Structure formats: structure tokens, C-alpha cells
Amino acid sequence: MIKKLQEEVKKLLAEKKVNMVIGYARAGDAINAIPYFIANPEECGALIWDKTCIYNLTNYLIDMRNKKVGIIVKGCDVRSVVCLIQENQIKKENVIVIGLQCAGVFDKKGAELGAVGRERAAKCKSCNVHTPPLFDILIEDKEMNQKVLQQEDSYKEIREIENKSPEERFDYWKKELSKCIKCYACRQVCPLCYCPVCVADQTMPQWFSRSLSLEGNFAWNTVRAFHLAGRCIDCGECERVCPMGIPLRKINKKLEKEVKELFGHESGVDAEKKPLFSTFSKDDPEEFIK
Amino acid sequence: MHENIYLPNLCKIEKITDETPDVKTFKLAFLDESVRNNFTYKPGQFVELSVLGEGEAPFCLASSPTRRGFIECSIKKMGKATQAIHDLLEEGDVVGIRGPYGNGFSVEEMKGNDLLFIAGGIGLAPLRSLLNTTLDNRTDFGKITIVNGARTPKDLVYKYEYETWQKAKNTSLHLTVDCADESWSCMVGVVPKALKEIKPCCDNAVAIICGPPIMIKFTLPVLIEMGFRPEDIVTTLERKMQCGFGKCGHCMVGGIYVCKDGPVFNYAQIEKFKEEF
Amino acid sequence: MKIINKSEFLGLMEKWISSPGLIAPVNVAQTFRSADKEKNLIVFKKIETKDEVLADYLNTVKPVKDFFLPPSTVFDYERKDEGYNFNLSEVDGKETIIFGLRPCDAKSITLLDKVFSEDSEYKDSNYAKKREKTVLVGLACTSPDIACFCTSMGISPFSIAGLDALIINFKDSYVINTVTDKGKNLLGSLGKEAGREIDEEIKTLEESVKLKIKKTCNTSKNLESSFESEEYWTKVSNSCLSCGVCTFLCPSCYCFDLSDESAKRIRCWNGCVFLRFALMSSGENPRATKKLRYRHRVFHKFKYFREKFGENLCVGCGRCIRHCPVKIDIAEVVNNA
Numbered sequence: 028m029i030k031k032l033q034e035e036v037k038k039l040l041a042e043k044k045v046n047m048v049i050g051y052a053r054a055g056d057a058i059n060a061i062p063y064f065i066a067n068p069e070e071c072g073a074l075i076w077d078k079t080c081i082y083n084l085t086n087y088l089i090d091m092r093n094k095k096v097g098i099i100v101k102g103c104d105v106r107s108v109v110c111l112i113q114e115n116q117i118k119k120e121n122v123i124v125i126g127l128q129c130a131g132v133f134d135k136k137g138a139e140l141g142a143v144g145r146e147r148a149a150k151c152k153s154c155n156v157h158t159p160p161l162f163d164i165l166i167e168d169k170e171m172n173q174k175v176l177q178q179e180d181s182y183k184e185i186r187e188i189e190n191k192s193p194e195e196r197f198d199y200w201k202k203e204l205s206k207c208i209k210c211y212a213c214r215q216v217c218p219l220c221y222c223p224v225c226v227a228d229q230t231m232p233q234w235f236s237r238s239l240s241l242e243g244n245f246a247w248n249t250v251r252a253f254h255l256a257g258r259c260i261d262c263g264e265c266e267r268v269c270p271m272g273i274p275l276r277k278i279n280k281k282l283e284k285e286v287k288e289l290f291g292h293e294s295g296v297d298a299e300k301k302p303l304f305s306t307f308s309k310d311d312p313e314e315f316i317k
Numbered sequence: 318m319h320e321n322i323y324l325p326n327l328c329k330i331e332k333i334t335d336e337t338p339d340v341k342t343f344k345l346a347f348l349d350e351s352v353r354n355n356f357t358y359k360p361g362q363f364v365e366l367s368v369l370g371e372g373e374a375p376f377c378l379a380s381s382p383t384r385r386g387f388i389e390c391s392i393k394k395m396g397k398a399t400q401a402i403h404d405l406l407e408e409g410d411v412v413g414i415r416g417p418y419g420n421g422f423s424v425e426e427m428k429g430n431d432l433l434f435i436a437g438g439i440g441l442a443p444l445r446s447l448l449n450t451t452l453d454n455r456t457d458f459g460k461i462t463i464v465n466g467a468r469t470p471k472d473l474v475y476k477y478e479y480e481t482w483q484k485a486k487n488t489s490l491h492l493t494v495d496c497a498d499e500s501w502s503c504m505v506g507v508v509p510k511a512l513k514e515i516k517p518c519c520d521n522a523v524a525i526i527c528g529p530p531i532m533i534k535f536t537l538p539v540l541i542e543m544g545f546r547p548e549d550i551v552t553t554l555e556r557k558m559q560c561g562f563g564k565c566g567h568c569m570v571g572g573i574y575v576c577k578d579g580p581v582f583n584y585a586q587i588e589k590f591k592e593e594f
Numbered sequence: 595m596k597i598i599n600k601s602e603f604l605g606l607m608e609k610w611i612s613s614p615g616l617i618a619p620v621n622v623a624q625t626f627r628s629a630d631k632e633k634n635l636i637v638f639k640k641i642e643t644k645d646e647v648l649a650d651y652l653n654t655v656k657p658v659k660d661f662f663l664p665p666s667t668v669f670d671y672e673r674k675d676e677g678y679n680f681n682l683s684e685v686d687g688k689e690t691i692i693f694g695l696r697p698c699d700a701k702s703i704t705l706l707d708k709v710f711s712e713d714s715e716y717k718d719s720n721y722a723k724k725r726e727k728t729v730l731v732g733l734a735c736t737s738p739d740i741a742c743f744c745t746s747m748g749i750s751p752f753s754i755a756g757l758d759a760l761i762i763n764f765k766d767s768y769v770i771n772t773v774t775d776k777g778k779n780l781l782g783s784l785g786k787e788a789g790r791e792i793d794e795e796i797k798t799l800e801e802s803v804k805l806k807i808k809k810t811c812n813t814s815k816n817l818e819s820s821f822e823s824e825e826y827w828t829k830v831s832n833s834c835l836s837c838g839v840c841t842f843l844c845p846s847c848y849c850f851d852l853s854d855e856s857a858k859r860i861r862c863w864n865g866c867v868f869l870r871f872a873l874m875s876s877g878e879n880p881r882a883t884k885k886l887r888y889r890h891r892v893f894h895k896f897k898y899f900r901e902k903f904g905e906n907l908c909v910g911c912g913r914c915i916r917h918c919p920v921k922i923d924i925a926e927v928v929n930n931a
Binding site: 530 | 710715848854855859872873890893902
Binding site for chain 3: 054055056058059060061062064082086087206208209210211212214215216228233236237238239240264267268270271272
């Protein structure tokens with residue numbers, strides 16, 4: 028698979044179809060993967076593809092929207108490319124999507140240890156995009172097609188929390204969100220958090236206090252989740268980068284579930300469709316209007 | 318000074334003067350009598366002025382330390398803190414002042430020299446502090462030339478001072494605007510152009526320049542061409558400042574804290590900064 | 595050095611919980627499902643029961659600067675007559691013991707001291723009060739990981755810089771090295787003399803731990819020559835997300851924001867890696883690109899601070915490398931500059 032990937036990227040750069048390709052390379056510690064920006068065909072030999080390639084590289088597309096870029100994506104990652112196209116942040120003509128068939132990547136710890144036989148990331152257990160839904164070039168995994176890829180219920184954990192009493196839920200989230208240090212790593216790594224001035228950074232008017240408090244942490248995390256409602260594609264990067272181990276995927280996934288149940292909408296699947304909250308239809312649920 | 322370096326001393330606003338549509342000068346007096354009487358500073362230093370509860374921002378002291386009992390800051394409406402200052406404050410209100418901070422002009426070293434003041438818009442504020450200090454000790458300094466420019470006549474500040482400056486001994490004041498109106502009778506043109514017409518002599522002279530970056534960018538080569546050495550051209554650098562005493566890191570240019578090692582620098586020093594400013 | 599039986603020492607620690615108060619590393623990972631057990635989250639916390647204290651861990655996620663320079667310090671005030679009444683004292687008078695910090699974190703406190711308590715003209719009085727009231731009892735490091743490089747930063751896993759006392763885990767005992775008067779007052783009467791043989795074994799242990807640290811950082815490198823290299827700084831910062839994790843978890847980063855909100859003045863953490871850090875109200879941003887910001891970060895830590903205070907602003911704890919979302923390695927950046 029890696030040979031095919033390197034060949035395709037080399038061809039793209041040699042034929043000058045793109046200025047740059049964004050992919051994965053091995054870090055200096057010989058264990059982790061790191062984002063790799065290639066401008067010359069000769070540099071393709073360093074490209075890698077394995078279970079340590081956990082990052083969602085589409086985050087870098089926003090800063091390169093005026094260039095022609097090739098991007099190496101897994102099925103989960105490419106859904107953010109779809110969203111960015113839907114939201115007019117990037118033009119499809121400027122992006123060549125090199126999709127990888129993927130049976131799952133390591134969780135954060137596994138990627139750091141580079142260990143074989145580690146568990147797959149939680150998001151991989153409920154994945155239904157082992158083959159990317161959008162691609163210009165597909166790198167197939169011949170072995171994957173033979174594996175039995177069981178898909179778990181992706182909302183299992185969400186239902187567990189939903190079944191708790193409000194007091195238990197509040198308690199759980201109080202404990203988790205009190206850890207937040209407002210480093211904004213979740214926002215910076217998210218491909219769909221691209222506001223030039225984030226609401227948390229605005230000074231005129233100032234919406235969020237600069238002081239650290241539980242209320243402020245609740246406010247930040249819920250506002251971010253609401254701004255991503257109907258858009259978040261569950262790449263899981265926010266939870267991976269959070270230094271305090273806050274289960275951010277749960278918050279976003281809860282809203283993902285709501286959006287699915289209320290509007291039948293799944294984000295990042297069809298590049299021709301409009302984003303959910305920029306349209307309305309006469310059938311939209313209206314129970315809250317009495 | 319306050320025991321806590323992050324908290325201000327309190328000042329009452331004695332007078333607010335409208336200088337231009339977006340610049341006001343605030344005359345302040347410390348509430349605490351001993352602070353009011355003993356507060357001293359150097360021209361070119363600045364204070365952090367806060368509208369308590371709204372915001373804090375750095376402003377150079379436009380008043381001269383030779384005149385005690387009050388301080389003055391000229392403030393242009395630009396962001397959150399200055400908007401609060403312009404829109405919310407009235408005479409009699411209380412504000413916070415932390416400072417004075419910064420290195421200030423080296424007044425002692427300028428003694429005996431001719432001084433060329435070049436100001437653009439509100440850049441005249443720190444220069445006014447130095448200018449009035451020199452005029453209050455007139456015999457310590459040589460010839461004084463003031464070149465003050467603005468975009469339009471309405472944008473000129475400290476108009477009430479011009480007569481005094483014009484009348485001072487061995488002192489000349491030259492005004493210029495980019496766009497004149499019918500009432501205007503002085504020079505028209507940008508500051509570098511005015512400077513070329515005035516032809517100040519560079520012998521034994523120090524040039525002190527303060528104004529918008531674009532003015533400085535085009536005035537500097539004119540001064541160099543006239544023979545001024547970089548170490549004799551002095552300016553105040555602007556950067557985002559918050560603490561004022563060289564710790565918060567916002568104003569760092571390379572290894573220098575503009576609030577503590579500056580904001581006054583000469584061009585020989587600035588040329589050494591690797592990081593662009 | 596003295597030596598004490600582990601259970602005896604832990605009994606004494608239990609007493610500290612109630613008086614004067616103990617802060618130590620605790621695993622606060624809240625497990626919702628048993629599969630999450632591996633998600634260790636080790637932070638310093640005020641101890642309530644002795645079972646919380648960890649015996650075996652690499653390092654805390656948040657550094658010990660958390661206590662001396664908290665993420666946010668709020669000074670509130672209220673209107674009074676003509677002026678305002680400021681709530682000056684944010685520090686209570688109690689003594690506290692911080693136990694279990696590693697020598698790298700302890701060293702970082704000495705660096706912060708240079709800025710905040712040793713500057714006589716602008717001393718941060720709250721910081722200085724807290725330093726005075728806190729006893730730092732460190733725990734020597736015996737299993738560093740691949741991101742650690744303290745040995746390149748002038749210290750070792752058994753270093754005493756910044757500590758009042760150092761505890762070394764030695765077989766089934768603790769060896770106590772009291773460094774300052776505060777440390778002697780707290781622990782001087784404990785245990786019995788270790789004796790020369792044990793002293794030698796400790797030295798051998800220290801050397802063997804030092805050998806485990808493979809990562810190096812060439813701090814004597816002349817960074818100046820690489821300053822202009824746009825290509826290099828673009829390359830190393832290309833993947834940077836400007837996210838703030840490295841700055842907030844760094845034990846020696848101290849840049850902050852000072853801002854006003856209604857009835858509050860707030861001093862809170864901020865960092866030069868953020869886009870808007872140097873942004874002026876005129877709209878100009880002197881460090882608008884990642885390349886400029888990352889270069890500034892490296893230069894501040896490995897050049898400017900050293901020129902001013904004599905030491906690098908880095909202790910080699912490795913947190914920035916461990917937690918960087920894209921695994922940027924600052925030691926390698928310096929080495930290859």
C-alpha cells in the first residue's frame with residue numbers, strides 16, 4: 028500500500044498537478060507519525076502509512092486554500108474536506124484527495140508506543156467509512172477487504188450517559204470539565220473550527236471571561252459543541268489532543284445523535300449538499316413551538 | 318506605589334480636552350496626596366491607564382515632569398479599552414494608573430544639543446513631554462526645531478500650545494498637513510517633504526521622531542541623507558503592552574522588552590534588532 | 595543523607611494531610627468504563643486521603659508552576675467613596691507541603707523566581723508569599739521516558755536545585771536529602787543516618803538513571819546563525835497548530851495576560867504561540883505567522899532568557915514533546931538549527 032501511495036504522490040508532484048502534498052512521515056523518535064509537507068517528488072520516500080497515522084491532516088487545508096494541494100486522508104478525515112467544500116472554505120478544484128482504505132488506527136497511547144496488537148481507537152470501532160466516501164485517487168488495502176470489520180453501535184456510550192439521572196450526568200461533567208485549562212488545543216486541531224476570530228478571543232464585546240472557572244469551562248465547551256452541531260464528523264482529534272483527557276467526543280457525539288434523530292442529517296457525506304443549519308425545510312420538527 | 322504590581326493607583330480626571338474627533342487629552346491627579354506630590358517621571362515614559370472593569374492600555378505621558386501635581390495622557394479611540402475611555406469617562410471620574418514605566422528619553426545626554434522634533438498626528442504626545450521639559454530648562458539646550466504634521470488641520474493636536482512654542486527663544490514651529498482646507502495657511506504635504514523644505518542642520522543635533530509607521534518609514538531616509546547619524550535619531554516604539562514592567566511577554570521584540578528596555582530607542586539600536594518591528 | 599522505612603514516612607505524610615496541608619500527584623482519570631482505566635491523568639491535587647497519593651508515575655500533566663502562577667489570579671474590587679477597594683491578599687497565610695515533584699519541575703521554580711520574586715523593583719508579592727509558605731519535597735526520578743532530556747539542561751533526575759528536600763526511592767526505603775533550612779525543619783529529625791555505603795549506592799543509582807536518558811539538546815549551539823533561515827523555521831513550524839498545549843504545560847513558561855473585567859482584574863496564562871498574542875489594537879501583528887511565533891518561542895527559551903538571567907528557560911521535562919498534538923520536538927529543533 029505504501030509503495031502505491033508514494034508512487035501516486037510522486038506522480039502528482041512531478042506532473043505539477045499540485046504545489047504540495049500533505050501526508051504522514053515518521054518522527055525523529057522512530058515511533059510516532061508526524062504531518063509531512065512535501066513539495067518535491069524526491070521527498071516521497073519518507074511517506075508512511077500505518078496504524079500510527081492517527082492525525083486528521085485536513086486542518087492544514089484552510090491556510091492553503093489558495094494553493095493546489097494534495098491531501099492524504101482516511102475515510103474519517105475526508106468527511107471534513109466535504110464539510111469545508113460545503114461551507115465554501117475550500118474549492119474542490121484546488122484539492123486532490125488521496126484516499127486510503129483503512130481498517131482502523133491506534134488510539135493515542137497505542138500510537139505513542141507504536142505497539143502492534145494495541146487496541147484500535149474508539150472511533151474506529153464504529154466506523155462505516157473504511158473506504159473514503161470522496162477521493163480522486165484511491166489507495167486500496169487488499170488485505171482489508173478480506174477482514175471482517177464489525178461495526179459497533181457508535182452511540183453506545185452516549186446512551187449510557189443518557190440513562191443516568193440529571194444529577195449524575197451533571198456530576199460527571201463537572202468532574203471532567205473542571206480539568207479544562209482553556210488551552211484551546213481542541214479548537215486549533217479541529218478542521219471545522221476556522222473562524223478568523225473565535226468567539227472566545229473576541230474583546231469587543233468580550234463574551235468569555237479570561238479567568239478560569241467551572242462555569243467558564245462549561246460555557247466554552249458547550250458553545251464549541253453547539254457551533255459544531257450538524258458539522259462535526261467525529262474524527263476524534265479534539266479528544267486526542269486534550270492534555271487533560273476530557274472526553275470531548277462524547278459531547279460532540281451527543282449533538283451528532285440529536286441532529287440525526289431530529290433532521291436525519293449526517294455531516295460530511297455529500298459535497299453537493301448544503302450544510303444543515305444553512306437550510307430549512309417545511310418538515311423540520313417544530314414541537315418546541317407551542 | 319501600590320504594593321501589588323498588578324494593581325493601580327487611583328486618579329481623578331480633572332479635565333478632558335477634545336483635541337481631534339478621535340483624540341482626547343485627560344488631565345489626571347492622584348487621589349492620594351503624597352503620591353500626587355511625589356509622582357515623578359521622565360519624558361518618554363508611559364503609564365498603564367485603566368477604566369476599572371473595562372480595560373487597561375498603555376499611554377505615554379504627554380505632560381512634562383517639570384510641572385508637578387498632575388499628569389496628562391492623550392488617547393486615540395482604537396480598541397476596547399480606548400473606546401471605554403472615550404465613551405464612558407467624564408470629568409470627576411476615577412481611573413487607575415500604573416507606572417511610570419519605560420526608559421524615557423535620555424534628557425541629560427541631549428543637553429547642549431540642537432533638537433529637531435518630528436511628530437505625526439498623536440505622535441506629538443510623548444514629544445510634547447520632552448519639548449516642554451526642554452523649554453522649562455531652555456538654556457540647557459540649543460536650537461529647537463519642531464515639525465508637526467497631520468492628515469488634515471482637524472487632526473492636529475495641542476493647538477493651544479503652538480503660540481507658546483512659537484514664541485520661545487531660538488525655537489521654530491513648522492506645521493504641515495497632507496490635505497488642507499480653506500482655512501489653512503501653512504505648509505501642505507507629508508512630513509518628509511516638509512523636512513526637505515525646512516533643511517534642518519544635523520551638526521550637534523538630535524532628531525526625535527514619533528508618529529505612524531508609514532511616516533517614520535519615509536522620514537528616516539530623509540534624515541540619514543541630511544547627515545543625521547543613526548545613534549542621533551531617537552524614536553518611541555509601539556507594541557502591544559500589558560504589564561509594563563517586562564514580564565508578561567506581549568511586547569517582546571527579539572530578546573528586548575519594549576516596555577522595559579524601551580520604548581525609547583535610537584536607530585543604531587533598532588538596526589540591531591533582528592526581528593522586524 | 596538519612597534513610598527511613600517507607601511505611602514510617604507514609605505515616606508522617608498522612609499527618610501532613612491535616613496539618614499543614616499536603617499537595618501531591620494523584621491520578622484523577624475518571625473512569626466511566628473499565629476500558630478507560632489506562633487513561634491516566636496525573637495532576638497535583640490537595641490530598642484528602644493518603645491512598646490518593648501515587649507511588650509510581652512519570653510526571654504530572656500540569657507542572658508545579660500551577661500553584662505559584664495559577665492559570666488565573668483574580669483581584670476583585672468594589673466601589674468605595676471616591677475610589678475603589680482592592681482585594682489585595684489572594685494568598686492565605688497557611689503553610690503547605692508539595693510532595694512528589696520531580697527535579698525538573700523544581701528547577702523550573704528557580705527560573706520563575708528570577709522573574710517574579712528576585713526582581714526587587716517589580717516583585718510579584720503573591721508569588722513571593724506563596725514561595726515562602728510552601729515547602730517543596732521532591733521525589734527523585736528513576737524511570738525517565740524517551741521525551742525527557744533534563745541532563746542536557748544542567749540538572750539530573752536526582753537534582754536538588756529548587757527543592758527543600760529530596761526523597762529517593764531506594765529498595766523498600768526512602769533516602770532523605772534535606773537541602774534547605776525549611777527542609778531540615780520538616781524532615782531533619784526523621785530516619786537514621788544512611789551511611790557511606792548507601793550514599794555510594796545512591797550515586798551509582800543516579801548514574802544509571804542518567805544513562806537511561808537518551809535524548810539530548812545541544813544548548814551550546816549558536817542559534818543566532820539560524821535566525822534568518824526562513825526555510826528552516828517554516829519547515830519545523832509547518833505542522834504547528836498554535837494550540838497552546840506546549841506553553842501551558844511547560845513548567846517554565848510564564849507569559850501572561852493582564853486584563854480588566856467588571857469588578858475584577860485578572861492575571862491569566864497566555865503564550866507567545868497564540869496568533870493574537872502580539873496583536874496590537876491598530877491591527878498590526880508582528881508575529882502573524884507560525885514560523886515567526888515558533889522561532890520566537892525557541893529563541894526566548896534557549897537564547898534571550900539565558901542572555902538575561904544566565905540559564906536556559908527549559909528544564910528538559912519533555913512535556914511539550916509528549917503532549918504536542920503533532921509531536922514537534924523542541925530538542926531536535928534546537929539540535930538541527
